[in-house]
Amino acid sequence: MPTLPSPPASHDPHRARQMAESFGTDAARYDRARPSYPAALIRRIVDTAPGPDLLDVGCGTGIAGRQFVDAGCTVLGVEPDARMAAFAGAGRLPVEVATFEDWDPAGRRFDAVTAAQSWHWIDPVAGPAKAAEVLRPDGVLAIFGHVFEPPDPIAEAFTDAYTQAVPDSPFDRQSGRRPVQLYQSMYAAIADRIRESGRFAEPEQWRHDWQCSYTREQWLELLPTTGGLTQLGPDQLDAILTAVGRAVDEVGGSFTMEYTTLAVTAARRPHR
Numbered sequence: 001m002p003t004l005p006s007p008p009a010s011h012d013p014h015r016a017r018q019m020a021e022s023f024g025t026d027a028a029r030y031d032r033a034r035p036s037y038p039a040a041l042i043r044r045i046v047d048t049a050p051g052p053d054l055l056d057v058g059c060g061t062g063i064a065g066r067q068f069v070d071a072g073c074t075v076l077g078v079e080p081d082a083r084m085a086a087f088a089g090a091g092r093l094p095v096e097v098a099t100f101e102d103w104d105p106a107g108r109r110f111d112a113v114t115a116a117q118s119w120h121w122i123d124p125v126a127g128p129a130k131a132a133e134v135l136r137p138d139g140v141l142a143i144f145g146h147v148f149e150p151p152d153p154i155a156e157a158f159t160d161a162y163t164q165a166v167p168d169s170p171f172d173r174q175s176g177r178r179p180v181q182l183y184q185s186m187y188a189a190i191a192d193r194i195r196e197s198g199r200f201a202e203p204e205q206w207r208h209d210w211q212c213s214y215t216r217e218q219w220l221e222l223l224p225t226t227g228g229l230t231q232l233g234p235d236q237l238d239a240i241l242t243a244v245g246r247a248v249d250e251v252g253g254s255f256t257m258e259y260t261t262l263a264v265t266a267a268r269r270p271h272r
Contacts, residue, residue: 025230027087031061033222035146037116038208038261039067045142046071048265051111055134057100058118062088068114069093076110078103101126105134117145120186124193132199135268141200143190144263147183151255154219157247158240162228165236180260187262200266208261216248219255 059077077095085095191203
């Protein structure tokens with residue numbers, strides 16, 4: 001998830017359509033820089049689903065979708081940003097352009113509905129209901145995403161530069177650190193919404209911890225693809241990247257990122 005100052009508690013991400021659909025500004029860079037998902041998580045979802053037909057919601061450029069294809073699934077993507085959808089389609093992942101809430105399944109049903117790094121852009125009430133409609137009996141809803149925390153000097157440099165470059169930001173000015181506990185609470189809230197829909201069995205929550213090393217160039221390639229930076233002007237972005245690049249240089253030109261990938265899954269109950 002983006003390393004940004006925490007949004008206000010009242011913020012409803014699914015209403016922030018301008019930000020939600022800003023990641024396609026440079027779809028090729030997004031696809032090149034963003035990390036993939038742990039192979040064990042992908043395999044666990046595939047093994048849990050009753051069959052291979054999968055709908056990837058908010059599929060972006062197809063990072064997770066391609067992993068599911070490689071794992072033997074037949075994948076259809078739904079993506080509101082036509083630029084991201086075009087990139088995914090060029091990678092041979094079929095994509096239909098729409099928000100999930102407005103997408104027409106035309107009677108199609110799936111063994112799994114997945115959302116990789118995208119469920120927070122979907123209405124928290126309408127999303128589970130729509131997923132239940134398009135899943136086969138015992139089909140699986142799987143929602144997952146990354147949490148990452150750079151070393152303190154890099155996180156602090158980012159926070160300082162961001163608040164100076166964007167003084168009127170809607171984000172508050174807390175630390176750029178994103179504790180795993182914060183996101184675990186968010187995923188617990190997602191599980192609550194799924195539970196409240198009455199359409200699924202008891203949700204399960206998973207966690208996968210892993211590491212990834214970044215050079216200065218690799219980290220500065222990824223940062224502009226994160227929410228909050230995708231809409232900045234060139235001067236603002238340059239100021240942030242310069243400060244962060246200097247911080248990476250000061251720790252030796254590279255660093256190891258601690259990643260956690262969190263997931264919530266739930267099986268659809270048969271219609272009564």
